[in-house]
Amino acid sequence: xxxxxxxxxxxxxxxxxxPPMSELVTPHVSKGGFRLAYIMPxxxxxxxxxxxAIEYKKQLQKIExxxxxxxTLYLSPDLTPEEVKKAKAAGxxxxxxxxxxxxxxxxxxxxSYEVYYxxxxxxxxxxxxxxxxxxxxxxxxxxxxxxNAEIAFLPHLLKLHTEFPKxxxxxxxxxxxxSVETVKSLGETVGCTITPxxxxxxxxxxxxxxWHFCKPVAKFPDDRQALQDIIREGHPRFFLGSDSAPHPPxxxxxxxxxxxxxxxxxxxxxxxxxxxxxxxxxGALHRLEAxxxxxxxxxxxxxxxxxxxxxxxxxAPLQIxxxxxxxxxxxxxxxAGKQLNWxxxx
Amino acid sequence: xxxxxxxxxxxxxxxxxxPPMSELVTPHVSKGGFRLAYIMPxxxxxxxxxxxAIEYKKQLQKIExxxxxxxTLYLSPDLTPEEVKKAKAAGxxxxxxxxxxxxxxxxxxxxSYEVYYxxxxxxxxxxxxxxxxxxxxxxxxxxxxxxNAEIAFLPHLLKLHTEFPKxxxxxxxxxxxxSVETVKSLGETVGCTITPxxxxxxxxxxxxxxWHFCKPVAKFPDDRQALQDIIREGHPRFFLGSDSAPHPPxxxxxxxxxxxxxxxxxxxxxxxxxxxxxxxxxGALHRLEAxxxxxxxxxxxxxxxxxxxxxxxxxAPLQIxxxxxxxxxxxxxxxAGKQLNWxxxx
Numbered sequence: 001x002x003x004x005x006x007x008x009x010x011x012x013x014x015x016x017x018x019p020p021m022s023e024l025v026t027p028h029v030s031k032g033g034f035r036l037a038y039i040m041p042x043x044x045x046x047x048x049x050x051x052x053a054i055e056y057k058k059q060l061q062k063i064e065x066x067x068x069x070x071x072t073l074y075l076s077p078d079l080t081p082e083e084v085k086k087a088k089a090a091g092x093x094x095x096x097x098x099x100x101x102x103x104x105x106x107x108x109x110x111x112s113y114e115v116y117y118x119x120x121x122x123x124x125x126x127x128x129x130x131x132x133x134x135x136x137x138x139x140x141x142x143x144x145x146x147x148n149a150e151i152a153f154l155p156h157l158l159k160l161h162t163e164f165p166k167x168x169x170x171x172x173x174x175x176x177x178x179s180v181e182t183v184k185s186l187g188e189t190v191g192c193t194i195t196p197x198x199x200x201x202x203x204x205x206x207x208x209x210x211w212h213f214c215k216p217v218a219k220f221p222d223d224r225q226a227l228q229d230i231i232r233e234g235h236p237r238f239f240l241g242s243d244s245a246p247h248p249p250x251x252x253x254x255x256x257x258x259x260x261x262x263x264x265x266x267x268x269x270x271x272x273x274x275x276x277x278x279x280x281x282x283g284a285l286h287r288l289e290a291x292x293x294x295x296x297x298x299x300x301x302x303x304x305x306x307x308x309x310x311x312x313x314x315x316a317p318l319q320i321x322x323x324x325x326x327x328x329x330x331x332x333x334x335x336a337g338k339q340l341n342w343x344x345x346x
Numbered sequence: 347x348x349x350x351x352x353x354x355x356x357x358x359x360x361x362x363x364x365p366p367m368s369e370l371v372t373p374h375v376s377k378g379g380f381r382l383a384y385i386m387p388x389x390x391x392x393x394x395x396x397x398x399a400i401e402y403k404k405q406l407q408k409i410e411x412x413x414x415x416x417x418t419l420y421l422s423p424d425l426t427p428e429e430v431k432k433a434k435a436a437g438x439x440x441x442x443x444x445x446x447x448x449x450x451x452x453x454x455x456x457x458s459y460e461v462y463y464x465x466x467x468x469x470x471x472x473x474x475x476x477x478x479x480x481x482x483x484x485x486x487x488x489x490x491x492x493x494n495a496e497i498a499f500l501p502h503l504l505k506l507h508t509e510f511p512k513x514x515x516x517x518x519x520x521x522x523x524x525s526v527e528t529v530k531s532l533g534e535t536v537g538c539t540i541t542p543x544x545x546x547x548x549x550x551x552x553x554x555x556x557w558h559f560c561k562p563v564a565k566f567p568d569d570r571q572a573l574q575d576i577i578r579e580g581h582p583r584f585f586l587g588s589d590s591a592p593h594p595p596x597x598x599x600x601x602x603x604x605x606x607x608x609x610x611x612x613x614x615x616x617x618x619x620x621x622x623x624x625x626x627x628x629g630a631l632h633r634l635e636a637x638x639x640x641x642x643x644x645x646x647x648x649x650x651x652x653x654x655x656x657x658x659x660x661x662a663p664l665q666i667x668x669x670x671x672x673x674x675x676x677x678x679x680x681x682a683g684k685q686l687n688w689x690x691x692x
Contacts, residue, residue, distance in 0.1 A: 138550050140567035145550045147493065147566060202491045204484050206553070207563055208606035213554035220493060221486035254600050254607075260554035261600075 001285070003345065004313040008304040009272055009292040010036035013131075013172055013193050013241025015264070016060055018043050024326035025246045025268060026063040033272025033311045033344050036068040036302065038241065041096055042105030046074035050087045070302070072096045072131060077115075081122035093300065094129035094170075095119075099153070101137050103215035103263050104245065113160060120160070124167040129300065132157065134171045134179065135216050147203075150175055150216045154182050161186050168299070173198065173243045175216045177226035183237065184230070191299045193241025194227050194291075197265045197334055199278045210254045210261040211332065214243070231291050232284035239296030240275060244268040246331040249323070267334045272311065273318050274334070276342040312345040347631070349691065350659040354650040355618055355638040356382035359477075359518055359539045359587025361610070362406055364389050370672040371592045371614060372409040379618025379657045379690050382414040382648065384587065387442050388451030392420035396433045416648070418442045418477060423461075427468035439646065440475035440516075441465075445499070447483050449561035449609050450591065459506060466506070470513040475646065478503065480517045480525065481562050493549075496521055496562045500528050507532050514645070519544065519589045521562045523572035529583065530576070537645045539587025540573050540637075543611045543680055545624045556600045556607040557678065560589070577637050578630035585642030586621060590614040592677040595669070613680045618657065619664050620680070622688040658691035 014029065014037040016022050029037045039060065041047035047056055053071040060069045073079060073087055075097040084095075097113075098106035113120075123130060134157060135149035144152050157171055170191040171183055175198050183192040201218035218224065230238050245264030252261050267274055275292055279285050297303060318340040323332050360375065360383040362368050375383045385406065387393035393402055399417040406415045419425060419433055421443040430441075443459075444452035459466075469476060480503060481495035490498050503517055516537040517529055521544050529538040547564035564570070576584050591610030598607050613620055621638055625631050643649060664686040669678050 138548075140548065140570075143566055143568040145548045145566055146553045147549045202484075202486065203493045204491045207492045208552075208556050208559040208600075208609060210554050210556050210600045217553055220489055220491055222489040224486075254554075254556045254598075263554060 002315040004276065004288060005310040006033075006272070006289050006313065007293050007310055008035045008297075008308045009033050009311055010038075010240075010296050010302065011242045011244070011268075011271060012038040012170070012239060012296045012300065013040065013195070013243045014038060014268065015040045015042070015243070015245040017246060019059070020327060020329050021246055021331075022060065023063055024324060024329045024331060026060055028269035028324070029067045030064060031269045032267070033313070034067065035308065035311070036070065038070045038093065038300075039072060041072045041074040042098065044105065046076065046105065047072070048074050048076050048078040050083060050090045050092060053087065053092050054090055070094070070300070074098070075116060075119070079116075079119050081118050084119060084122040084126055084128060088126040088128055092128070094131050095123060096131040096133070098133045099135055099137055103133060103135070106133070113156060117163065120164050120167055124164050127168075129168040129170060130160070131170045131172055134174070146215070146217050147219070151178050154178060157182065157190070158186075161190055165189065172241055173216060174227065175219050176223045180226045180230050180238075184235065188237070191237045191239065193243075194231065194238055195241065195243045195265075196267055196271065196274050196278055199224065199227055199231075199282075211252055212265065213261055213263055214245070214265045215263040228282040228284065231279065231287055232282065234287050234290055236290070236295050237299060238291070239299060240292045241296075242267050242271050244271065249330055249332050252332065265334045266331050269324065270318065270320055270333055270335075270340065272313060272344060273340045273342040276313050277340040280341065313342045314345040315341060316343040317341065318343040348661040350622065350634060351656040352379075352618070352635050352659065353639050353656055354381045354654045355379050355657055356384075356586075356642050356648065357588045357590070357617060358384040358516075358585060358642045358646065359386065359541070359589045360384060360614065361386045361388070361589070361591045363592060365405070366673060366675050367592055367677075368406065369409055370670060370675045370677060372406055374615035374670070375413045376410060377615045378613070379659070380413065381654065381657070382416065384416045384439070384646075385418060387418045387420040388444065390451065392422065392451065393418070394420050394422050394424040396429060396436045396438060399433065399438050400436055416440070416646070420444070421462060421465070425462075425465050427464050430465060430468040430472055430474060434472040434474055438474070440477050441469060442477040442479070444479045445481055445483055449479060449481075452479070459502060463509070466510050466513055470510050473514075475514040475516060476506070477516045477518055480520070492561070492563050493565070497524050500524060503528065503536070504532075507536055511535065518587055519562060520573065521565050522569045526572045526576050526584075530581065534583070537583045537585065539589075540577065540584060541587065541589045541611075542613055542617065542620050542624055545570065545573055545577075545628075557598050558611065559607060559609055560591070560611045561609040574628040574630065577625065577633055578628065580633050580636055582636070582641050583645060584637070585645065586638045587642075588613050588617050590617065595676055595678050598678065611680045612677050615670065616664065616666055616679055616681075616686065618659060618690060619686045619688040622659055623686040626687065659688045660691040661687060662689040663687065664689040
């Protein structure tokens with residue numbers, strides 16, 4: 001197989017930031033082969049209201065008119081059942097929950113879910129999706145650190161699904177076998193995104209390399225295996241969410257020992273070739289369209305618009321750029337300088 | 347308690363490298379409060395013969411005449427039972443084993459122990475100590491990565507101790523509860539070193555901060571707790587080995603995404619104040635002398651030389667330097683810029 005034709009690839013977890021960074025990275029969504037991007041709300045300040053979400057969508061559309069942007073709100077005390085209804089009416093698709101302090105832009109994250117039950121009730125009724133960053137904060141007294149923060153979160157997912165069985169809930173960027181097994185065991189309303197970098201890495205890859213540091217961190221080889229296996233078997237509730245997260249190079253390098261680097265890995269501009277390369281490496285290339293388009297679109301009920309031209313991949317080497325720049329801004333992609341086996345056909 | 351008088355502190359795991367780096371770091375042993383240092387042989391090339399070890403010791407003594415250097419050989423096919431006898435006669439104390447490829451300077455490390463049984467037999471008879479870097483190489487097909495490489499090594503320790511019960515074996519820089527429990531369960535010939543940085547850190551500390559990356563990596567809060575507990579309870583077979591490992595700043599920072607940084611944390615010049623600070627933080631200051639002097643000296647049978655003046659600590663703030671320089675070389679210490687509660691009294 002030397003060419004692949006894909007129906008309207010959709011990235012169901014993407015960070016596009018604000019100007020000037022958004023001007024650099026937003027065009028990379030289509031450059032990376034995608035026609036739909038589900039946009040995270042952890043901007044500064046975060047997107048907590050419908051008005052902000054609509055304004056943010058307009059900004060992004062102005063930069064890149066050829067991509068469909070699905071917007072989300074940041075779960076916070078600002079979010080009321082009334083605002084949920086307003087958001088739904090305005091076309092907002094989901095609400096993202098960040099436990100407090102676990103990753104980039106999570107300073108205003110939640111500490112307990114119970115207080116949000118009226119909001120979740122309204123979301124369930126309106127048909128908004130709850131997107132979960134599935135990690136609990138580190139806590140030495142309970143033996144929690146980055147290594148087990150995701151597994152320790154799974155009881156929250158179980159409880160939310162039990163309380164709100166009709167609420168669509170997506171466990172974002174799963175990294176462990178336990179998460180895969182948990183999502184599989186739950187009902188049809190629970191979905192799960194998987195990033196390309198978690199299909200590629202284990203803990204060995206971010207140990208000593210801050211460019212490979214993201215949250216949740218990549219775990220054991222067996223965890224990576226579970227992520228690869230669930231894609232290869234074609235489970236319909238698992239789909240691509242790149243979690244592509246641009247950071248300025250100075251916040252990813254650790255030239256100074258005083259502070260750790262920002263969590264996040266940038267994959268947008270190479271996303272489709274990277275995913276094809278990875279899926280082929282573990283014998284799942286026949287699931288490419290399901291993983292990058294069909295499964296996620298079905299879960300979110302975003303059918304491919306009629307008349308959409310397919311995106312074509314060809315088996316041709318793609319040298320990954322060392323850096324992308326625009327004016328004073330720059331961003332370094334995952335696997336910078338490496339070569340992928342697939343390119344987007346021009 | 348505002349002053350502490352300590353009898354001849356001994357660091358039973360120290361990297362001093364070669365010129366010019368050794369000229370910068372060797373004086374830091376006594377600056378850090380230590381009168382004895384057990385020197386690792388993973389220089390370039392490694393110290394594999396008695397002749398090299400004696401020459402290396404002379405180099406170090408020339409730089410720093412006030413410290414006793416105990417020398418080791420690097421376990422490799424060059425080491426024969428005859429060389430073991432020669433080493434013992436010349437005053438070499440131990441043999442260090444690095445599994446292949448797991449840390450700095452381990453490219454020539456061992457892949458299987460059976461082939462070395464004649465050497466271990468000779469060491470047991472001669473009274474040389476076997477120092478183990480207790481990690482197996484990463485191996486995705488067996489689910490081994492940096493997170494479980496130490497636990498996967500413990501069966502090797504058990505087997506070696508069973509085969510050579512009179513051979514003194516030290517599990518170096520233990521990082522897990524399982525390692526602590528295993529060493530406790532074994533006979534009097536098995537010792538264990540603990541580093542200050544593993545008393546301070548968990549995986550959260552090196553995630554995204556390459557300056558805190560060392561091998562073995564720091565693990566869970568409960569593992570750190572086990573290391574702290576065994577010191578607080580005063581177990582005699584657990585003692586300080588700093589694993590202080592100087593690297594040029596450019597090999598510790600990750601300014602470029604292409605390659606990971608070197609494994610190693612540098613603590614020599616602040617070692618005794620740092621250990622006092624840490625032990626006090628978890629209620630084990632009363633074990634300071636046992637941990638930094640008595641236990642290790644007893645295990646190695648290196649009594650304090652008569653007439654040795656004690657080293658005095660006082661409760662006075664010590665601001666850790668950002669960097670030490672000598673000519674073109676530099677090294678950045680652990681906790682650079684932070685403040686410790688204890689200083690060495692002048």
